Amino acid sequence: MNSQQDQTAIIEDKSIDYVPEDERHGDARSLFTLWFCTNIAPLAVVTGAVATHTFHLDILSAISAIIAGHLFGGIFLALTSAQGPQVGIPQMVQSRAQFGRYGSLLVIFFATVIYLGFFISNISLSGRVINNVLPALNIPLATITGAIAATLIGVVGYNFIHKINKVGAWIMGGAMILGLGIMLSQPLPADFLQRGSFSLAGWFATFCIGAVWQLSFSPYTSDYSRYLSASEGIARPFLYTWLGACCGTILAFVFGMVAVNMVSGTNDAMVAVRQATGWLGPVLMVLFLINIICHNSMNLYGAVLALITSVQTFLPNWQPGSRVRVLFSLSVLTGSVAVALAASANFVEVFLNLIFALISVLVPWCMINLIDFYLINKQQYDTDAIFSADGGRYGLLNSRALLVYAGGIVVQIPFVENAFFSGPWSGLVPGANISWVISMVVTAIAYPLCCRRYPVWVASHS
Structure with missing residues (x-):
């Protein structure tokens, strides 16, 4: 299939196979809108509020911690994204270059569980939001509706995901900036700037949340840059991904934090947003619902690619195409809806805690991936x-x-x-999970010392 046909096809014709250079298209600037829109999400708004309400920072200290954490974590997200145009394959397939064909299955398993966990949690959340916006749809029907909408976007694939986020970035970004303007144009509470105080523990805890937030996206970033031409290089995909992811999340975090500090008597960021933004509040709730569905399509897309990669590991001659991706998507949809509908009321909270705990397995993978690609293999893999x-x-x-x-x-x-667990030294920085920092440092030192070194390889793909 040539490049023009690839761009006009309704459903993406590839799954995990290599994208030849003559089928590459698009511009690295699309990575800005993709990651900007993806990160302006309700969960980001709610998470941003913890800086002042949980860690009791003052507004300025909280903002500085939020910015620093996302700018730091965004570096790793952007570095994985910049691999896509150079290798032309999904992130989890690329893990075979670091761990071996069968060795990569462990990482793929963890990534798949995390994808599916977020997909199931988000369809449960979208079901409740749809029910709130349209009470005529009961929660089970609303859950199914949200799940089908996310699946349809994921099935259409790469190009549609980019296009819908390109439009969404302007709408969501504009609405949130307008909402922030509405909040700050009102009389501020007398202690708005003086409430809370700087503490090193609270600042670092907020910093960690921002950094880990960005790191958690790293297992599927090249999935959304692999169709870009290799001529885009490293710098442009890196810069646009980094700016998009950081700007979107910082805006959402600060938005949630300002809202809860504007409205007294509630720690619920979404309730505070609706009250503090006046006439715009109901509109924002609808936009957040659309955002959940669009973001969840990426969880489905990533999960399906990871599942296909797992199966193809044992069937090396199998060349799965779009039909296989559609069938896997429908299977994930059916299973996830069944789990979501059968789950108890507190399922989302418990399941999210489990998924956040599993994110610890992504940090050493991320360091191994980046060191192997950029330092050891000099930005090239033998596809x-x-x-x-x-x-x-x-x-x-x-x-x-x-x-x-x-x-x-x-x-x-x-x-x-x-x-689920607190280690004996978990309280070194009160309220902050510093385990990822330890893992990052140890892995960064150990991998170059222990890794298998290969002769320099020159790409043969045109």
Whole structure:
């Protein structure tokens, strides 16, 4: 299929296969709108409020921590995104170059669970929001409606996801800036700027939340840049992804924080947003609903690509196309809706806690991925070897990489702080989960020392 046909096809014709250079299209600027719109989400608005209400920072300290955390974490997100045009394959397929054909299955499993967890949680959330906006639709029907809408977007695929976020970035960004203007144009509470105070622990805890937020997207970033031409280089995809992800999330975090500080008597950021933005409040709720559905389509798209990658690992001669992606999407839709409808009322909270706990396994993977691609393999991978039945130059199982990966998870345990477990040293920084920092440092030192080094390889794809 040539480039023009690829762009006009209704449903993306590829799944996990390599995108040849003559089928590449688009501009790196689309990565700004994609990651900007994706991050202006209700969960980001709610999370931003913890800076002042949970960690009791003053407004200016909270803003500085939010900005610093996202700018730092966004570096890793943007570095993974910039790999897409150079390798032309999804992020999880690329993991075979680091861990081997079979070794990559462990990382793919974790990523798939996280994708599915967020997809199920978000369809439950969208069901409740739809029911709130349209009471005539009961929650089960509303849940199914939200799930089908997200699945349809994911099924159409790459181009449609980019286009819908390009439009959404202007609408969501404009509405949120307008809402912020409405809030700040009102008489501010007398202690608005003086409420709370700076504390190193609170500042660092807020910083960590922002950094980990960005890191959590890294397993599927090249999924949305792999159709860009390799001539885009590294700098442009990096810069547009970094700016989009950081600007969108910082805006959403600050928006939620300002709202809860404007409205007294509530710690619920969404309730505060609706009250503080006046006539715009109901409109924002509808826009947030659309945003949940659009964002959830990316969870579905990533989960399906990861699932297909898992199966194709054992069937090296299998070349799954668009029909396979559609069938996998429908299977994920059916299973996820069944789980969401059967779940208890507190399922979303419990499940999100589990998913956030699992995010700790992404930090050592991210460091291994970046060091291997940028420093060891000099920004090039042998795509033929990645799809080879015997793993080619990367082998079936890279035991050294897996050992470093396991070590990067284990070293976090004493410092972990989550809903299920608190390590003996988890209180070193009160309220902050610093385990990811320990893992990042240990993995960054261990991997270059232990990794398998290959001769310099020159790309053969045109």
